[in-house]
Amino acid sequence: MDEFEQFMIDFLHLTGIDLSLYKRPQMERRLTSLRNQLGCDTYPQFAEKLSLQPEWLHRVLDKMTINVSEFFRNxxxxxxxxxxxxxxxxxxxxxxxxxxxxxxxxxxxxxxxxxxxxxxxxxxxxxxxxxxxxxxxxxxxxxxxxxxxxxxxxxxxxxxxxxxxxxxxxxxxxxxxxxxxxxxxxxxxxxxxxxxxxxxxxxxxxxxxxxxxxxxxxxxxxxxxxxxxxxxxxxxxxxxxxxxxxxxxxxxxxxxx
Ligand SMILES: C[S@@+](CC[C@H](N)C(=O)[O-])C[C@H]1O[C@@H](n2cnc3c(N)ncnc32)[C@H](O)[C@@H]1O
Missing domain, CATH: 3.40.50.150 (Vaccinia Virus protein VP39)
Incomplete structure:
Protein backbone atom coordinates (compact mmCIF):
# COMPACT_ATOMS: atom_id res chain seq x y z
CA MET A 1 0.00 0.00 0.00
CA ASP A 2 1.43 3.41 -0.90
CA GLU A 3 1.25 6.57 1.22
CA PHE A 4 -1.71 8.00 -0.65
CA GLU A 5 -3.74 4.78 -0.22
CA GLN A 6 -3.03 4.88 3.52
CA PHE A 7 -4.05 8.55 3.57
CA MET A 8 -7.37 7.65 1.91
CA ILE A 9 -8.04 5.13 4.70
CA ASP A 10 -7.12 7.69 7.40
CA PHE A 11 -9.35 10.27 5.71
CA LEU A 12 -12.25 7.79 5.59
CA HIS A 13 -11.91 7.23 9.35
CA LEU A 14 -11.76 10.98 10.01
CA THR A 15 -14.63 12.08 7.78
CA GLY A 16 -16.59 9.09 6.50
CA ILE A 17 -15.67 10.21 2.95
CA ASP A 18 -14.18 7.53 0.72
CA LEU A 19 -11.65 9.25 -1.55
CA SER A 20 -10.98 5.99 -3.40
CA LEU A 21 -14.33 6.50 -5.20
CA TYR A 22 -12.93 9.61 -6.91
CA LYS A 23 -10.59 9.42 -9.93
CA ARG A 24 -7.17 9.17 -8.38
CA PRO A 25 -4.86 11.27 -10.62
CA GLN A 26 -6.75 14.56 -10.27
CA MET A 27 -7.57 13.94 -6.59
CA GLU A 28 -3.95 13.17 -5.75
CA ARG A 29 -2.70 16.19 -7.72
CA ARG A 30 -5.06 18.56 -5.88
CA LEU A 31 -4.44 17.10 -2.45
CA THR A 32 -0.66 17.04 -2.89
CA SER A 33 -0.75 20.73 -3.76
CA LEU A 34 -2.87 21.47 -0.65
CA ARG A 35 -0.66 19.26 1.53
CA ASN A 36 2.42 21.22 0.38
CA GLN A 37 0.65 24.57 0.91
CA LEU A 38 -0.13 23.52 4.48
CA GLY A 39 3.54 22.74 5.13
CA CYS A 40 3.45 18.92 5.16
CA ASP A 41 6.04 17.00 3.16
CA THR A 42 4.40 13.57 3.36
CA TYR A 43 0.92 12.08 3.50
CA PRO A 44 1.39 10.53 6.99
CA GLN A 45 2.26 14.03 8.30
CA PHE A 46 -0.77 15.46 6.49
CA ALA A 47 -3.09 12.84 8.01
CA GLU A 48 -1.74 13.54 11.48
CA LYS A 49 -2.22 17.31 11.08
CA LEU A 50 -5.79 16.77 9.90
CA SER A 51 -6.59 14.65 12.93
CA LEU A 52 -5.16 17.32 15.26
CA GLN A 53 -6.61 20.33 13.41
CA PRO A 54 -10.01 19.27 12.03
CA GLU A 55 -10.62 22.80 10.72
CA TRP A 56 -8.25 21.85 7.90
CA LEU A 57 -10.68 19.17 6.78
CA HIS A 58 -12.80 21.90 5.17
CA ARG A 59 -9.83 22.90 3.04
CA VAL A 60 -9.53 19.30 1.86
CA LEU A 61 -13.24 19.21 1.01
CA ASP A 62 -12.83 22.46 -0.92
CA LYS A 63 -9.96 20.95 -2.88
CA MET A 64 -11.54 17.58 -3.63
CA THR A 65 -13.83 19.08 -6.23
CA ILE A 66 -14.21 22.64 -7.33
CA ASN A 67 -17.26 24.37 -5.89
CA VAL A 68 -17.58 26.66 -8.89
CA SER A 69 -21.13 27.09 -10.08
CA GLU A 70 -23.27 29.77 -11.67
CA PHE A 71 -26.92 30.52 -12.45
CA PHE A 72 -28.24 28.92 -15.64
CA ARG A 73 -24.90 27.46 -16.72
CA ASN A 74 -25.48 26.45 -20.41
C1 LIG B 1 -18.14 21.54 -9.76
S1 LIG B 1 -19.28 21.60 -8.45
C2 LIG B 1 -20.79 21.50 -9.35
C3 LIG B 1 -21.82 22.49 -8.88
C4 LIG B 1 -23.09 22.55 -9.70
N1 LIG B 1 -23.76 21.26 -9.74
C5 LIG B 1 -22.83 23.04 -11.10
O1 LIG B 1 -22.69 22.24 -12.02
O2 LIG B 1 -22.75 24.26 -11.29
C6 LIG B 1 -19.13 20.00 -7.73
C7 LIG B 1 -19.85 19.86 -6.39
O3 LIG B 1 -19.92 18.49 -6.05
C8 LIG B 1 -19.84 18.38 -4.64
N2 LIG B 1 -19.47 17.00 -4.30
C9 LIG B 1 -18.29 16.37 -4.44
N3 LIG B 1 -18.36 15.11 -4.02
C10 LIG B 1 -19.65 14.91 -3.61
C11 LIG B 1 -20.33 13.79 -3.04
N4 LIG B 1 -19.73 12.63 -2.85
N5 LIG B 1 -21.64 13.96 -2.71
C12 LIG B 1 -22.27 15.14 -2.90
N6 LIG B 1 -21.66 16.24 -3.43
C13 LIG B 1 -20.36 16.12 -3.78
C14 LIG B 1 -18.78 19.41 -4.29
O4 LIG B 1 -18.82 19.77 -2.92
C15 LIG B 1 -19.13 20.56 -5.25
O5 LIG B 1 -20.00 21.47 -4.63
Whole structure:
Protein backbone atom coordinates (compact mmCIF):
# COMPACT_ATOMS: atom_id res chain seq x y z
CA MET A 1 0.00 0.00 0.00
CA ASP A 2 1.43 3.41 -0.90
CA GLU A 3 1.25 6.57 1.22
CA PHE A 4 -1.71 8.00 -0.65
CA GLU A 5 -3.74 4.78 -0.22
CA GLN A 6 -3.03 4.88 3.52
CA PHE A 7 -4.05 8.55 3.57
CA MET A 8 -7.37 7.65 1.91
CA ILE A 9 -8.04 5.13 4.70
CA ASP A 10 -7.12 7.69 7.40
CA PHE A 11 -9.35 10.27 5.71
CA LEU A 12 -12.25 7.79 5.59
CA HIS A 13 -11.91 7.23 9.35
CA LEU A 14 -11.76 10.98 10.01
CA THR A 15 -14.63 12.08 7.78
CA GLY A 16 -16.59 9.09 6.50
CA ILE A 17 -15.67 10.21 2.95
CA ASP A 18 -14.18 7.53 0.72
CA LEU A 19 -11.65 9.25 -1.55
CA SER A 20 -10.98 5.99 -3.40
CA LEU A 21 -14.33 6.50 -5.20
CA TYR A 22 -12.93 9.61 -6.91
CA LYS A 23 -10.59 9.42 -9.93
CA ARG A 24 -7.17 9.17 -8.38
CA PRO A 25 -4.86 11.27 -10.62
CA GLN A 26 -6.75 14.56 -10.27
CA MET A 27 -7.57 13.94 -6.59
CA GLU A 28 -3.95 13.17 -5.75
CA ARG A 29 -2.70 16.19 -7.72
CA ARG A 30 -5.06 18.56 -5.88
CA LEU A 31 -4.44 17.10 -2.45
CA THR A 32 -0.66 17.04 -2.89
CA SER A 33 -0.75 20.73 -3.76
CA LEU A 34 -2.87 21.47 -0.65
CA ARG A 35 -0.66 19.26 1.53
CA ASN A 36 2.42 21.22 0.38
CA GLN A 37 0.65 24.57 0.91
CA LEU A 38 -0.13 23.52 4.48
CA GLY A 39 3.54 22.74 5.13
CA CYS A 40 3.45 18.92 5.16
CA ASP A 41 6.04 17.00 3.16
CA THR A 42 4.40 13.57 3.36
CA TYR A 43 0.92 12.08 3.50
CA PRO A 44 1.39 10.53 6.99
CA GLN A 45 2.26 14.03 8.30
CA PHE A 46 -0.77 15.46 6.49
CA ALA A 47 -3.09 12.84 8.01
CA GLU A 48 -1.74 13.54 11.48
CA LYS A 49 -2.22 17.31 11.08
CA LEU A 50 -5.79 16.77 9.90
CA SER A 51 -6.59 14.65 12.93
CA LEU A 52 -5.16 17.32 15.26
CA GLN A 53 -6.61 20.33 13.41
CA PRO A 54 -10.01 19.27 12.03
CA GLU A 55 -10.62 22.80 10.72
CA TRP A 56 -8.25 21.85 7.90
CA LEU A 57 -10.68 19.17 6.78
CA HIS A 58 -12.80 21.90 5.17
CA ARG A 59 -9.83 22.90 3.04
CA VAL A 60 -9.53 19.30 1.86
CA LEU A 61 -13.24 19.21 1.01
CA ASP A 62 -12.83 22.46 -0.92
CA LYS A 63 -9.96 20.95 -2.88
CA MET A 64 -11.54 17.58 -3.63
CA THR A 65 -13.83 19.08 -6.23
CA ILE A 66 -14.21 22.64 -7.33
CA ASN A 67 -17.26 24.37 -5.89
CA VAL A 68 -17.58 26.66 -8.89
CA SER A 69 -21.13 27.09 -10.08
CA GLU A 70 -23.27 29.77 -11.67
CA PHE A 71 -26.92 30.52 -12.45
CA PHE A 72 -28.24 28.92 -15.64
CA ARG A 73 -24.90 27.46 -16.72
CA ASN A 74 -25.48 26.45 -20.41
CA UNK A 75 -28.67 28.48 -20.53
CA UNK A 76 -30.09 26.75 -23.62
CA UNK A 77 -30.20 23.47 -21.66
CA UNK A 78 -32.20 25.12 -18.87
CA UNK A 79 -34.67 26.48 -21.42
CA UNK A 80 -35.08 22.98 -22.80
CA UNK A 81 -35.47 21.57 -19.27
CA UNK A 82 -38.17 24.11 -18.49
CA UNK A 83 -40.11 23.03 -21.59
CA UNK A 84 -40.04 19.37 -20.54
CA UNK A 85 -40.93 20.00 -16.92
CA UNK A 86 -43.33 22.87 -16.89
CA UNK A 87 -45.01 22.54 -20.30
CA UNK A 88 -45.21 18.73 -20.42
CA UNK A 89 -47.72 16.26 -19.01
CA UNK A 90 -46.20 16.21 -15.50
CA UNK A 91 -48.54 17.31 -12.75
CA UNK A 92 -47.79 19.14 -9.53
CA UNK A 93 -46.91 19.18 -6.74
CA UNK A 94 -43.44 18.52 -8.09
CA UNK A 95 -40.68 16.77 -6.18
CA UNK A 96 -37.28 18.02 -7.32
CA UNK A 97 -33.74 17.29 -6.11
CA UNK A 98 -30.69 19.36 -6.95
CA UNK A 99 -27.78 17.06 -5.99
CA UNK A 100 -24.21 18.38 -5.54
CA UNK A 101 -25.73 21.88 -5.65
CA UNK A 102 -22.59 23.60 -4.34
CA UNK A 103 -23.41 27.21 -3.41
CA UNK A 104 -27.05 27.07 -4.54
CA UNK A 105 -27.07 28.56 -8.04
CA UNK A 106 -28.73 25.50 -9.62
CA UNK A 107 -31.66 25.04 -7.23
CA UNK A 108 -32.31 28.78 -7.30
CA UNK A 109 -32.17 28.75 -11.13
CA UNK A 110 -34.77 25.99 -11.11
CA UNK A 111 -36.93 27.91 -8.65
CA UNK A 112 -36.77 30.98 -10.89
CA UNK A 113 -37.86 28.90 -13.91
CA UNK A 114 -40.76 27.51 -11.88
CA UNK A 115 -41.81 30.99 -10.84
CA UNK A 116 -41.67 32.16 -14.48
CA UNK A 117 -43.87 29.21 -15.44
CA UNK A 118 -46.34 30.18 -12.70
CA UNK A 119 -45.64 26.97 -10.76
CA UNK A 120 -45.53 27.34 -7.00
CA UNK A 121 -46.19 23.84 -5.70
CA UNK A 122 -42.66 22.49 -5.50
CA UNK A 123 -40.86 20.42 -2.97
CA UNK A 124 -37.23 21.32 -3.76
CA UNK A 125 -34.40 19.57 -1.95
CA UNK A 126 -30.84 20.79 -2.60
CA UNK A 127 -27.85 18.87 -1.27
CA UNK A 128 -24.07 18.86 -1.28
CA UNK A 129 -21.35 17.07 0.65
CA UNK A 130 -19.72 20.39 1.59
CA UNK A 131 -21.31 22.21 4.53
CA UNK A 132 -19.38 25.43 3.78
CA UNK A 133 -20.85 25.54 0.27
CA UNK A 134 -24.31 24.94 1.78
CA UNK A 135 -23.89 27.88 4.18
CA UNK A 136 -23.17 30.12 1.18
CA UNK A 137 -26.21 28.66 -0.54
CA UNK A 138 -28.45 29.47 2.43
CA UNK A 139 -27.05 33.02 2.55
CA UNK A 140 -27.84 33.35 -1.15
CA UNK A 141 -25.47 36.22 -1.98
CA UNK A 142 -23.82 36.16 -5.41
CA UNK A 143 -21.28 38.12 -7.46
CA UNK A 144 -21.53 39.29 -11.07
CA UNK A 145 -19.58 36.36 -12.51
CA UNK A 146 -22.10 33.92 -11.02
CA UNK A 147 -24.95 35.86 -12.57
CA UNK A 148 -23.65 36.15 -16.15
CA UNK A 149 -26.62 34.24 -17.58
CA UNK A 150 -29.25 36.01 -15.50
CA UNK A 151 -31.17 38.59 -17.54
CA UNK A 152 -31.65 42.17 -16.32
CA UNK A 153 -35.34 41.58 -15.73
CA UNK A 154 -34.62 38.40 -13.73
CA UNK A 155 -32.06 40.28 -11.68
CA UNK A 156 -34.64 42.94 -10.90
CA UNK A 157 -37.39 40.43 -10.15
CA UNK A 158 -35.51 37.86 -8.08
CA UNK A 159 -32.52 39.63 -6.45
CA UNK A 160 -31.77 42.58 -4.19
CA UNK A 161 -28.52 44.50 -4.57
CA UNK A 162 -26.57 44.69 -1.28
CA UNK A 163 -23.12 46.13 -0.47
CA UNK A 164 -21.66 42.59 -0.61
CA UNK A 165 -23.38 41.26 -3.72
CA UNK A 166 -26.78 40.31 -5.14
CA UNK A 167 -29.03 38.54 -2.68
CA UNK A 168 -31.66 36.11 -3.90
CA UNK A 169 -35.15 37.08 -2.73
CA UNK A 170 -36.17 35.65 0.59
CA UNK A 171 -39.26 33.99 -0.89
CA UNK A 172 -37.11 32.03 -3.38
CA UNK A 173 -34.47 31.20 -0.75
CA UNK A 174 -37.01 29.93 1.74
CA UNK A 175 -38.59 27.62 -0.79
CA UNK A 176 -35.39 25.55 -1.15
CA UNK A 177 -34.56 22.98 1.50
CA UNK A 178 -30.74 22.66 1.79
CA UNK A 179 -29.24 19.58 3.41
CA UNK A 180 -25.84 17.91 3.62
CA UNK A 181 -25.69 14.66 1.62
CA UNK A 182 -22.93 12.41 0.30
CA UNK A 183 -23.94 10.88 -3.02
CA UNK A 184 -21.53 8.00 -2.42
CA UNK A 185 -22.79 6.84 0.97
CA UNK A 186 -26.08 8.43 2.08
CA UNK A 187 -29.60 7.12 1.31
CA UNK A 188 -31.41 8.80 -1.59
CA UNK A 189 -34.85 10.44 -1.59
CA UNK A 190 -37.62 8.77 -3.61
CA UNK A 191 -40.55 9.43 -5.95
CA UNK A 192 -38.82 12.36 -7.63
CA UNK A 193 -39.97 14.15 -10.77
CA UNK A 194 -36.56 15.65 -11.49
CA UNK A 195 -32.96 15.21 -10.38
CA UNK A 196 -30.39 17.81 -11.40
CA UNK A 197 -26.84 16.59 -10.92
CA UNK A 198 -24.26 18.44 -12.96
CA UNK A 199 -20.49 18.48 -13.01
CA UNK A 200 -19.76 16.06 -10.21
CA UNK A 201 -19.99 12.63 -11.89
CA UNK A 202 -16.84 13.56 -13.84
CA UNK A 203 -14.86 13.33 -10.59
CA UNK A 204 -16.03 9.78 -9.74
CA UNK A 205 -14.56 6.40 -10.72
CA UNK A 206 -16.65 4.28 -13.11
CA UNK A 207 -17.80 2.09 -10.19
CA UNK A 208 -18.92 5.10 -8.16
CA UNK A 209 -20.65 6.62 -11.18
CA UNK A 210 -22.56 3.34 -11.71
CA UNK A 211 -23.71 3.41 -8.07
CA UNK A 212 -24.92 7.01 -8.33
CA UNK A 213 -26.75 6.56 -11.64
CA UNK A 214 -28.53 3.41 -10.48
CA UNK A 215 -29.57 5.14 -7.25
CA UNK A 216 -30.83 8.12 -9.29
CA UNK A 217 -32.85 5.78 -11.50
CA UNK A 218 -34.44 4.18 -8.42
CA UNK A 219 -35.13 7.60 -6.91
CA UNK A 220 -37.08 8.83 -9.95
CA UNK A 221 -40.76 8.24 -10.58
CA UNK A 222 -41.60 6.65 -13.91
CA UNK A 223 -41.53 9.60 -16.32
CA UNK A 224 -39.15 11.52 -14.06
CA UNK A 225 -36.15 13.34 -15.53
CA UNK A 226 -32.41 13.32 -14.85
CA UNK A 227 -30.55 16.45 -15.93
CA UNK A 228 -26.76 16.06 -16.20
CA UNK A 229 -23.86 18.40 -16.96
CA UNK A 230 -22.79 19.14 -20.50
CA UNK A 231 -19.85 16.72 -20.46
CA UNK A 232 -21.68 13.91 -18.69
CA UNK A 233 -23.39 11.87 -21.35
CA UNK A 234 -24.51 8.40 -20.18
CA UNK A 235 -23.21 5.69 -22.49
CA UNK A 236 -25.40 2.85 -21.22
CA UNK A 237 -28.44 4.81 -20.07
CA UNK A 238 -30.94 2.10 -21.06
CA UNK A 239 -29.39 -0.32 -18.58
CA UNK A 240 -30.79 1.99 -15.90
CA UNK A 241 -34.19 2.37 -17.66
CA UNK A 242 -33.14 5.89 -18.59
CA UNK A 243 -33.74 7.16 -22.12
CA UNK A 244 -32.24 10.30 -23.66
CA UNK A 245 -34.96 12.79 -24.52
CA UNK A 246 -32.66 15.74 -25.25
CA UNK A 247 -28.92 16.35 -24.85
CA UNK A 248 -27.93 15.54 -21.25
CA UNK A 249 -31.58 14.99 -20.26
CA UNK A 250 -32.80 11.46 -19.51
CA UNK A 251 -36.26 10.16 -18.70
CA UNK A 252 -37.07 7.09 -16.65
CA UNK A 253 -39.52 5.12 -18.73
CA UNK A 254 -40.31 2.06 -16.66
CA UNK A 255 -39.60 0.81 -13.19
CA UNK A 256 -36.19 -0.76 -12.54
CA UNK A 257 -36.02 -4.59 -12.62
C1 LIG B 1 -18.14 21.54 -9.76
S1 LIG B 1 -19.28 21.60 -8.45
C2 LIG B 1 -20.79 21.50 -9.35
C3 LIG B 1 -21.82 22.49 -8.88
C4 LIG B 1 -23.09 22.55 -9.70
N1 LIG B 1 -23.76 21.26 -9.74
C5 LIG B 1 -22.83 23.04 -11.10
O1 LIG B 1 -22.69 22.24 -12.02
O2 LIG B 1 -22.75 24.26 -11.29
C6 LIG B 1 -19.13 20.00 -7.73
C7 LIG B 1 -19.85 19.86 -6.39
O3 LIG B 1 -19.92 18.49 -6.05
C8 LIG B 1 -19.84 18.38 -4.64
N2 LIG B 1 -19.47 17.00 -4.30
C9 LIG B 1 -18.29 16.37 -4.44
N3 LIG B 1 -18.36 15.11 -4.02
C10 LIG B 1 -19.65 14.91 -3.61
C11 LIG B 1 -20.33 13.79 -3.04
N4 LIG B 1 -19.73 12.63 -2.85
N5 LIG B 1 -21.64 13.96 -2.71
C12 LIG B 1 -22.27 15.14 -2.90
N6 LIG B 1 -21.66 16.24 -3.43
C13 LIG B 1 -20.36 16.12 -3.78
C14 LIG B 1 -18.78 19.41 -4.29
O4 LIG B 1 -18.82 19.77 -2.92
C15 LIG B 1 -19.13 20.56 -5.25
O5 LIG B 1 -20.00 21.47 -4.63
Missing amino acids: RERWTMLSTYIFKGPMTHPFRFWSAACSTGEEPYSLRILASQAGVTEIDLLATDIDSTALSHARQGIYQQHQLREVTKSELAAYFQETPVGWQINREIAESVHFQQHNLLSDPYPSALDLIICRNVLIYFTDGAKHHVISEFAKALRTGGLLFLGSTEQLLHAKEYSLYPVAPFLYQKLSTMP
